[in-house]
Amino acid sequence: MAEKKDASECSFTSVMALSEMGISSVPQCYVLPPPQRPTSHQVPHCSTRAPPVIDLSSLADPLLRSHVVEEVHWACKELGIFQVINHGIPMLFTNEALGVAAEFFDMPNEMKMCFASTDVSEPVRYGTSLKHTTDKVQYWRDFIKHYSNPISTWIDMWPSEPPSYKNKMESYAKAVHYLQATIMEVVFESLGLRSDYLQKDIEQGAQVIAVNCYPACPEPSLALGLPPHSDYGTLTVILQDQQGLEFVDSNGKWQTVPVIKDALVVQVGDQLEVLSNGRYKSIVHRAIVNSEMKRFSIASLHSLAIDRKVVPAPELVDKKHPLSYKEGSFGDFLHFLTDNGILERRYIDTLRKD
Numbered sequence: 001m002a003e004k005k006d007a008s009e010c011s012f013t014s015v016m017a018l019s020e021m022g023i024s025s026v027p028q029c030y031v032l033p034p035p036q037r038p039t040s041h042q043v044p045h046c047s048t049r050a051p052p053v054i055d056l057s058s059l060a061d062p063l064l065r066s067h068v069v070e071e072v073h074w075a076c077k078e079l080g081i082f083q084v085i086n087h088g089i090p091m092l093f094t095n096e097a098l099g100v101a102a103e104f105f106d107m108p109n110e111m112k113m114c115f116a117s118t119d120v121s122e123p124v125r126y127g128t129s130l131k132h133t134t135d136k137v138q139y140w141r142d143f144i145k146h147y148s149n150p151i152s153t154w155i156d157m158w159p160s161e162p163p164s165y166k167n168k169m170e171s172y173a174k175a176v177h178y179l180q181a182t183i184m185e186v187v188f189e190s191l192g193l194r195s196d197y198l199q200k201d202i203e204q205g206a207q208v209i210a211v212n213c214y215p216a217c218p219e220p221s222l223a224l225g226l227p228p229h230s231d232y233g234t235l236t237v238i239l240q241d242q243q244g245l246e247f248v249d250s251n252g253k254w255q256t257v258p259v260i261k262d263a264l265v266v267q268v269g270d271q272l273e274v275l276s277n278g279r280y281k282s283i284v285h286r287a288i289v290n291s292e293m294k295r296f297s298i299a300s301l302h303s304l305a306i307d308r309k310v311v312p313a314p315e316l317v318d319k320k321h322p323l324s325y326k327e328g329s330f331g332d333f334l335h336f337l338t339d340n341g342i343l344e345r346r347y348i349d350t351l352r353k354d
Helices: 015-020 056-060 060-080 091-105 109-113 151-157 167-192 199-203 270-275 330-339 346-350
Strands: 053-055 083-084 124-128 142-145 208-215 226-228 235-240 245-248 254-256 265-266 285-287 295-303
Touching: 015 208, 053 060, 056 060, 056 167, 056 199, 060 083, 091 167, 091 208, 091 235, 091 295, 124 265, 142 151, 151 167, 167 199, 167 208, 167 235, 167 265, 167 295, 270 346, 330 346
Parallel strands: 053 083
Antiparallel strands: 083 265, 124 142, 142 208, 208 295, 226 285, 235 265, 235 295, 245 254, 245 285
């Protein structure tokens, strides 16, 4: 594992290291201003506010496929988030991916720091918080991110330790990339487009696997694992081992995404908002923490290729729905992220026409 040239510039104390110290209070740099703290007065979880659970096994039946398309349309339009079951990814793949993620974060700090970088465009990057060097408040999260499509281009850069990391994470990454392509076909159908719309762009698009570790936090009411934000891509597919993901509903209230056995969470991202010319909106979400145990999640973020400009589908622009977005790309988002904090302004806001 080759060291990054800027390793000396991005030294940090990981949240895992803090947790292992057995601290009884949150360091001040993690304490959020009172208005930004997760509130204990949450609207109680109820089935009408939970993301719908969509059974993808019906896609193979021509008589039932239209029902799935309708479910996806409603979920994308009304919430921007849903869960899928019978998605075709073996439970062995999901369990092994979560297991090897836990092994990675349990490794000695010096082994993980080989991948530390302050450059958000690095194809493999280990870090903490969001951008720990510029974050006004730190977030209770450690992560490793790596580019993942095509696998053959990037896998040699992935961690070689734990020994099974590449093999197990590759199996999951390839399976979830195939899954999102299938879901995008349904999404395009739900917008009245051909199911093979942008098919080659979707298949050859960028994929970033973000493996997140949220250690137990001594004062979870004061901190967050991730602040409110939306993702830049078309879809994000999330595997989580326990509750902690929340999203903003149509009433502006935070709602919990329940953990359902063998289900995966699917979220609408900024690029899909642009492609749909605003018919579907990217979902604002956050990660809360708990005082009992570590939480792991693996987010697979999908977008068109890094320099491929995304514009509203011409078929979705008319007098009733005028062109509402400027073009943008994954690369443009990375430039935005380098110069801006996601708390101050969302990237999608820079693309919306006045």
